[in-house]
Amino acid sequence: MTGTIAVLVAILAAWMLACAVQGYRVRLLGFAGVLVLGLALNMLWMTLHLDARPLEGNALIAQAALTLYGLCAFGAGWLVGRVVRQFRASRVDDSTV
DSSP: OOHHHHHHHHHHHHHHHHHHHHHHTTOHHHHHHHHHHHHHHHHHHHHHHSOOOTTSHHHHHHHHHHHHHHHHHHHHHHHHHHHHHHHHHTOOOSTTO
16 A cells, blocks of 8 residues: 555545544534535545546546545444433432442
């Protein structure tokens, strides 16, 4: 794996973690901001370094895939957050002993 690929994978993982954190906190506006920022940076990368035109088929498919990655990360974060909140709400206190 080249250094460029490793950096791009790390950036994608950090972006997906940011989407998951927004899902964990149930912040839809924050998620929309993270999603738009990721889409803009992805389009910038594709147009400047890969010489893609913004409205060609492959670029649009890449943007759609990035959107689905973000939605899945948001959903996973939301699900983990919901489980954690339910677990905390249902725990038993030992103060009645």
